[in-house]
Amino acid sequence: MERSSTDSQHVRQQQHHGKKKEVDDKQDGERRVEQGPTDGALTDHKVMAGEAVDRRNIWEPSVYYALGMETFYIAGHNISIRESMDTYGALIWPGAIALSQFLENNQQQMNLMDKAVLEIGAGTGLLSTVASLLGAWVTATDLPDILSNLTFNLLRNTKGRSRYTPQVAALTWGQDLGRDFPYPSYHYDYVLAADVVYPHGCLEELLETMRHFCRPGSRTTLLWANKIRFQSDLGFTECFKSSFNSTLVLELPLQEVRIYKATAKE
Numbered sequence: 266m267e268r269s270s271t272d273s274q275h276v277r278q279q280q281h282h283g284k285k286k287e288v289d290d291k292q293d294g295e296r297r298v299e300q301g302p303t304d305g306a307l308t309d310h311k312v313m314a315g316e317a318v319d320r321r322n323i324w325e326p327s328v329y330y331a332l333g334m335e336t337f338y339i340a341g342h343n344i345s346i347r348e349s350m351d352t353y354g355a356l357i358w359p360g361a362i363a364l365s366q367f368l369e370n371n372q373q374q375m376n377l378m379d380k381a382v383l384e385i386g387a388g389t390g391l392l393s394t395v396a397s398l399l400g401a402w403v404t405a406t407d408l409p410d411i412l413s414n415l416t417f418n419l420l421r422n423t424k425g426r427s428r429y430t431p432q433v434a435a436l437t438w439g440q441d442l443g444r445d446f447p448y449p450s451y452h453y454d455y456v457l458a459a460d461v462v463y464p465h466g467c468l469e470e471l472l473e474t475m476r477h478f479c480r481p482g483s484r485t486t487l488l489w490a491n492k493i494r495f496q497s498d499l500g501f502t503e504c505f506k507s508s509f510n511s512t513l514v515l516e517l518p519l520q521e522v523r524i525y526k527a528t529a530k531e
Contacts, residue, residue, distance in 0.1 A: 333347060333348050334346065334347055334348070335348060335357055337362070337365070337391070339365050339366060339369050339395050339398075340365075340368075340369050340395050340398040340399055341398070342398055342422070342426060344391065344394055344395070344398075344422050345418075345421065345422065346389045346390065346391050346394075346418050346422075347389070347414060347417060347418055348389060356388065356389065357388070357389050357391055358388070358459065358460035358492065359460065359492045359520050359521075359522050360459035360460035360490035360491050360492055360522055360524075361388065361389075361391045361392045361459040361460060361490070362391070363459075363490050363515070363517055363520065363522045363524060364392055364457065364459045364488060364490035364524055365391055365392050365395040367488075367490070367514075367515055367524055368392075368395055368396065368399060368488075369395065369399070372399065375455075375486075375488075377396055377399040377400055377401040377455065378399070378400035378401070378428075379400060379401075379402070379428070380400075380401050380402070380454040380455055381401070381402050381404075381452065381453045381454050381455075382396045382401040382402065382403045382404070382453060382454065382455045382456075382457060383403075383404050383406065383451075383453040383455070383456050383457070383478060384396070384403065384404070384405045384406065384456075384457040384458070384459075385406055385407075385436060385438070385456065385457070385458050385461065385471075385474060385475075385478075386406075386407055386438075386458060386459070386460075386461040386471075387405035387406055387407045387411075387415055387433075388407060388411065388415065388459075388460075389414065389415065389418055390405055390414075390415045390416075390418040390419045390422075391418075392457055392459050393405035393415075393419060393431055393457075394418065394419055394422045394423060394431075396455075396457065397419070397423045397426075397427040397428075397429065397431045398422075398423065398426060398427055400427075400428045400429075401428075401429070401455070402428075402429040403429070403431040403432065404431070404432045404433075404434055404453075405419060405431055405432070405433050405434075406433070406434050406435065406436035407435070407436065408435065408436075408437060409435045412433055412435060415433055416433045419431045419433065436474075438467050438470040438471045438473070438474040439467065439469070439470025439471070439473045439474055440470070442473075442474060442477045443477075446477070446478070448477070448478075448480065448483070449483075451478075452483060452485070453478060453485055454484075454485065454486065455485070455486050455487075455488060456475070456478045456479055456485055456486070456487045456488070457488050457489075458475070458487070458488070458489045458490070459489075459490045459491070460490065460491055460492060461489075461491070462491050462497070462498050462501045463494065463495070463498075468497065468500075468501050468504075471501075472501070472504055472505065472508060475487060475489075475505075475508070475509075476508060476529070479509065479527065479528065479529050480529050481529045481530065481531050482529075482531070483529060484528070485528070485529070486526060486527070486528055487509065487525075487526070487527040487528070488524065488525070488526055488527075489505070489524070489525045489527065490522060490523070490524040490525075491522065491523060492520065492521050492522045493521045493522075493523065494521075502523075505525070505527070508530070509527035509528060509529060509530060510527060510528050510529070510530055511525045511526065511527040512525065512526050512527070513525055514526045
C-alpha cells in the first residue's frame with residue numbers, strides 16, 4: 266500500500282510538472298512575442314559588447330594594455346587609463362582616441378590654452394586628460410556611477426602636469442540643465458563629446474544637452490567624434506546637422522570614425 270501511494274504521488278507530481286511546463290512554455294512564448302520589437306536593440310547591444318571585447322586589437326601598436334590599464338602617448342605625456350568592463354562608460358572607445366589625437370595635431374586651429382572646456386559623457390577621462398594637458402580649464406561630466414573612476418584617471422594623469430586642475434561633475438543628459446548649469450554662469454569655449462551616440466535610448470536628451478551648452482550667441486565650439494555603428498548613428502547625425510552649423514573636419518574610414526566641428530545656428 267505504501268508503495269502504491271508513493272507511485273500515485275509520483276504520477277501526480279509528473280502531471281503537475283507537465284502542466285507547469287506547458288504554462289511556462291506558453292509564458293515564454295508570450296514573452297518572446299512581446300520582446301520581438303526589441304530584437305534590434307538587443308542586437309545593437311550585442312554589437313557594442315562584442316566591440317568592447319575585441320577593440321583592443323583595432324588600434325596601432327603604440328597603444329598597449331596591461332591589467333585593465335591602457336597607456337597612450339598623447340600631448341607629450343604617457344597617459345594611463347584604468348578601465349572597467351562593468352559599463353560602457355568605463356571603457357575607452359575609438360572616438361575618444363581619435364578626438365584626442367585630433368586636438369594634439371591641430372593645436373594652431375584648436376588652441377585650448379586657457380580655454381574653458383566641457384566634456385559630456387567623459388567616461389574614463391582620456392579626452393578630458395588630453396585637453397587638460399593642452400592647457401585647458403576642463404570640466405568632465407558623466408553619470409554619477411562613472412565619476413569615481415573618471416576622477417581617479419584625471420588626477421593620476423594631470424597632477425603636476427596640467428595648468429589647471431580638472432573638475433568633475435555629474436550630468437544626466439536633458440535633466441536639470443538650467444538649474445545645474447545655468448547660462449551664462451556656465452559658459453564654455455569648447456564642448457567635447459566622443460562616442461556618445463550608441464543604443465542608450467537618450468539621443469533626444471543628448472541633442473538637447475548639446476543645444477544647451479552650444480547656444481546662439483555663445484560662440485561655443487562643439488567637437489563631436491563618433492564611430493558609425495548603427496542606423497541610429499546616421500539618424501542622429503542628420504538631427505545634429507539640422508541643429509548646428511556643422512563641418513566634417515576629419516574622417517577615418519578604417520576606424521569608421523567621423524569628427525564634426527559645430528556652432529549654434531543664429
